[in-house]
Amino acid sequence: MFIGLDLGTSGLKAILIDVNQSILAEASAPLEAVRPQSGWSEQAPATWLDATDAVMRELGAQVSLAEVKAIGLSGQMHGATLLDDADELLRPCILWNDTRSAVEAAALDADPRFRALTGNIVFPGFTAPKLAWVAKHEPATFAKVARVLLPKDYLRLWLTGEAVAEMSDAAGTSWLDVAKRDWSDDLLEATNLSRAQMPRLVEGSEVSGQVRDALATRWGLPRGVVVAGGGGDNAASAVGVGVVKAGDAFVSLGTSGVLFAASDAYNPDAASAVHTFCHALPDTWHQMGVILAAADALNWFARIADKPAATLTGSLGALQAPGKPLFLPYLGGERTPHNDASIRGAFLHLDHATDTKAMARAVLEGVTHAIRDCHDALTSTGTSINRLIAVGGGSRSDYWVQAIATSLDLPIELPVAGDFGGAFGAARLGLMAATGAGAEIATAPKIARTIDPDTKLTAAFAEAHARYRASYTALKGLS
Template sequence: MDSVSRGHKLAAIVDFAVPVCMANYLGIDLGTSSLKALLLSDRHEVLDVAEVPLAVYTPHTGWSEQSAEDWWAACCEALDALASRQVAGMAAVRSIGLSGQMHGAVLLDDEDVVLRRAILWNDGRSAEDCAVLSRCLPDLPQIAGNLAMPGFTAPKLLWVAREEPAIFARTRSVLLPKDWLRLKLCGEKISDMSDAAGTLWLDVAKRDWSDELLQATGMQRAQMPQLVEGSAVGGILRPELAHRWGLRERLLMAGGAGDNAASAVGIGAVSPGDGFVSLGTSGVLFVCTPQYLSAPHSAVHAFCHALPGVWHQMGVILSAANCLRWVTGLLGRDSERALLDEVAMLDDTARQQAPIFLPYLNGERTPHNDAAASGVLFGLRSTHAPAAIGYAVIEGVAFALLDCLQALTNSGTAVGALGLVGGGARSAEWAQLLADVLEREIHVYADSAHAAAVGAARLAWLADGGNTLTVCLKPDVSARLVPNLENTGRLRGRHARFARLYAALKNEFDVENRKS
């Protein structure tokens, strides 16, 4: 039976009266746990946010799927909510931008009917297909900027061809999640460079589909959407939908971005050297680069940014804030905040004696590229309290992000101070731990929980003629956390144990995976 995880309840953040003369921009962010619709003014004010939870289906261990129709229902619910609360604000909208979870495969037939539930970014079923793809096309990492990993889109199509050949034969086009929403909103099959870079079908340096990569998975250009830059026009809203939501006719849509590139735009990380850490369902260490820099040997991602002529590198871990959600439920705590409050009470001795946690609940990407990796709590004692286990979990996520940082710096990328975004950014405890582990200054922003949705709205603003210098501003910093030198030595020793533990268990993960 499918298991279902649900996000938070529909919530409004602010409900201001909006002057008719104001220009507003609408950002729609299709996440994994929820869809957000955000109304942004041309004075950089977030006027309102509507959020609708989404179900994730796990029919088998290592599988992760969502229904595209659930996305559309959530989108309509969120925009209906904004339309009812923000009549003048919606009438002042000049453009719409999209952000979305990357890599998901939405398969359509020749009448654009969805053929199966979308296979998501954190789905590990195509590990075998990645190995086949890598053997058949050794040049893939140089063209795509990335290793073949189960999370990416192309290997999913190999799996479908192998396990569901009738569906593969009927597939006439493949869209990424946010771009399927675009199809529903404007009737066009269009994607942007940043999201397309996560398919393994894009020549990332050339910012164009690669015929060689497509052919390796039995696909062709005719099955791919048109490509535009994230800040360019990418469609016109359907008239009947504009009428439904009180929006002007002929409302343009921007190309938009994958969620991480959108978050970067949302916090003004658009110039070489700008970077951030994201503590969402997954974890990301993101740094802008002045040109295409490929370092696939350490599972570093090289992607196009959402703006023309800009690229970025990322280290990605598949489990971050969801590790905290998992352990909160496991320990029977009322909330993640309650558990973190207990963690904050631990002294240095208790932290030093806490278990070591490998946060590989869904396998891992950077630097291991190991779909078989599993979560581990090592060194448990009868004396360990729930707070020690909670600490081990957030420390383990921080250690995995340190592995990402080391992979990026080893590839020659300079990484300075880092912003912090995502749900985990609300925790001062976790933010300080990241500063201590990464040995970098961490900037916490006044409001970064909706960075991807703000980035989508800003891309809409740019598509409407806005200037990058005035649109992509950095938000106010509410806290600057510097590394605590008294903690860094202790944490280095624990990270060394963390690294040795993965190395010692790698072959055991492989055995476990073969049995499943």
């Protein structure tokens, strides 16, 4: 048996699979981020450990864990978890959706070595500018930093005692030479850090350590359970849905929105604001467009409307042409294609006839237009998308999925009921690490159905997207 742990922003998910990749048990525990100031987002790493203990105990209550061979890890990317020389936490983790380091990111991005070696813009959400911010604003803390870990790798340190990262997550720090799949001493030195403060690197399907005996005993695991390198949340999700070769892609409608395409070569285009990272499997890479608020935007509006998100989306009926109201989903800035930490969201073109349903449609359409922006940025780099799968909580809305299919003019496949996301991908990576299996086991899930574009509305969505892009330009002038 093999366990996948996915450390998300709003919760930790665990999945237990057998050697045939059938899901035997699932468990989850909630997590909460705090926003001490506008643009800030932090989390207490101790809550990750408590959540892990809770889900492991829940798995063990469902199925005996005596036959577990490996654990794979997936998790939210970019977070800065800072430890002293005794591996004690120095401050709360600064999360991926924290944009406080916009000034520091711009300064690092102005150094041509960063784009040349990482293949990416230095975004405010990435790890390196967070450390530059800490150095400037919390110098006493920075002086004590002995180790910098990504969120799932802090979990790994607790599980195994080993400080290890893997390539897909490390690629989002702005310290990795993404072509060489190794830390760049030059980039580390540019932020007054060194390789000694970085974790050891492995591939996602390699063994990174073994579960400590005390934890194995606590959870009913056998001794010697290995922990795989794992993957950043999107790379692990790609392994979970079989997006591991060029031409395959998925769109994720989770807290953030992602359009992820696998690649068999390193082909960066930093200026497009497309992310070019290592994949969680050896000798593979991926490109993705990222928007910071997808389902998060819908949940934000649902709180304001005081109605469940599912009620808002479920009342919309058949897909319609985009309405006059526009929603720009930049609630905490935006990445692809704008790289704009200061921009904020807006409703535009409201009138007396605008009601809750019209505004809910506008929110879905606004996120759809943002995904279209990501698609256009990816294809401008030469990336091809021949097959597209939808994942994430937002994919439960047929209206939303068909809107995206229509905007992109691509059919979108929906997997059969089940969780094929980061936790499942992490479990697959654990299986690979324990058995020596390769990418061939990362098959696509069975497809329940395919949602086709509504060709009668393609032109209407294209026109609405053009209005959306023009509105960004106008909004930028006001921010």
